[in-house]
Amino acid sequence: MDPKTGEWRIFRTDGTRRRLGLRGPANLEAANLALADELIQQRLGSSAPRATDSTPVMDLVYRYAEAKADIVAKPQLLADAIEALSPFWTGKTVAEITRKTCADFTKWRMGGGLRKHHLKTRAKSMSKAKTSQSTARRDLTTLRTAIRFAQADGILLGTIPTVVLPDEMPSRDRSLTREEAAHILRELWRGAPTKARDGSWHRSPGKTKHAARLFILLLYSGSRFATVAKSKRKRREDGPWVDMPNEIWYRRGSQEQITKKRREPHRIPGKIMLALERWERLFPEQEYLVEHPRSPGRPVGDIGQALDGACKRLGIERITPHGLKHTAITLYISGGGDPMLAAEYFSTSYETIKENYLHLHPDFQEDALPKVSQLGKRPERNGTKRNKIKRIGTK
Known part of the structure; x- marks a missing residue:
């Protein structure tokens, strides 16, 4: 801080100065944060190899974020991971990454x-x-990727530590029965009970009808929530859209980044086309397939709270929006649908269908049951091969 003007400045080693636009002792904390950011940026800008025991962990994480923030498909997830990593790993070096610290x-x-x-x-x-x-x-996983990113650039010297991940947990998403799905849809369409000023109770369908519409689309498309919520009625290159004349739903725009999550086009069922055409007549000004009445021109952010409320009122176990994808595939396979067609329509690999859903098919292992029921029994034959040769020789 300049003793005369009270202005905070950063003096660099090359003789240059940076004015922070801060004045007085009250801004000491803000000035220290600006200095910390300046030091981090200096270290990030250097590509000289450095030892793992002198390289802060978060320097590599920030370096990775700077390089990938505009490229990753979901930048918010990257930001959330950095926010979670920072309090624990700040002050630790790369050499301190061990099985125990992980x-x-x-x-x-x-x-x-x-x-x-x-x-x-x-x-x-x-x-x-x-x-x-x-x-x-x-x-x-984000930390591991940041370490590997720095290793690929050759800026780490010495033994590269291994980030040990905890065991992968099985999915907890459950699926609904057809009856449960019908009850939830009806409850969302009717709305949550609301108490009026006079003490009477009434339904407020306007608060959850958008969730009911998204519920229908999620169930019959088997797509992920973000894909359905961000789908537009007109052709676009940067996101999902619906080709109404040809009845095709494009889950991914032609210029969107390709990730490991498959997002292939699929045909739109007849009853969904009728619903989309009706909604287009009722809400011609809407840009997205479904919009919240209080947020026109924007995609719906989430329907988890509406789903939780409907399930709680009905006494049904909680279901997440992603669980509707499991519900769609489960009902399709259990209804006798072809697994290969399921993988194509729901944009899921056949290995996933086989591992998680194939046992629900009504014809699952049907050909094996007759043989299993006769375990230990030898098949009946009309004589052995030796006897057949004897019979042929005597003729």
Whole structure:
């Protein structure tokens, strides 16, 4: 801080200076944060090889984020992972990445460590008190990718540590029965009960009708929520859209990044086409297939809260929006649908269908049952090969 003007400045080693636009002792904390950012940017800009025992872990994470922020398909997930990694790994070097520290991070993350860190400096935190092992695994995957990114650029010297991930947990998403899906759809269409000022109760369908429409599209398309919510009525290159004249739903725009999540086009069922045409007549000004009445011109962000409320009122076990994809595939296979066609329509690999859904098919292992029911019995034959030769020789 300049003693005369009270202005905060950063003096660089090359003789240049940077004015921060801050004045007075009250801005000391903000000035320290600006200095920390300046030092990080200097280290990020250097591509000289460095030893693992002198390289901060978060320097490599920030370096990876700077390079990939505009490229990754879901930048918000990258930002969330960095926010979770920072409190634990700040102050640690790359050489300190071991099996034990990775396990300690997993324990810290699952125990609500990020939330506790937030509450030390802010009034509230969006982080949950308890997080799953899958969430900790996803955060460590980002750390592993950042280390490998630095290794590929040749800026790390010495033995490269291995980021040890926790075991992958099985999916907890469940599927609905046809009856449960019908009840939830009806409840979403009717709306949640609301108490009026006079003490009477009435339904508010306007609050959840958008969720009911998305519920129908999710169930009959088997697509992920983000794909359905961001689909537009007109052709686009940067996102999913619906070709109404040809009745084809393009899950991915031609210029969107290709990821491991398959998003192939599929034909639109007749009843869904009727619904889309009706909604287009009712809401001709809407840009997306479904929009919230309070947020016109924007895709619906989430229907999880509406689904939770409907399930709670009906006494049905909670279902997530992604669980509707499992429901669609489950009902298709259990109804006798062809597994290969299911993989094509729902844009899922056949290996996934075989591993998770094939046992639900009504003809599953049907050809094996007759033989299984006769275990130990030799098939009846009309004599052995030797006897047949004898009979032929005597003729």
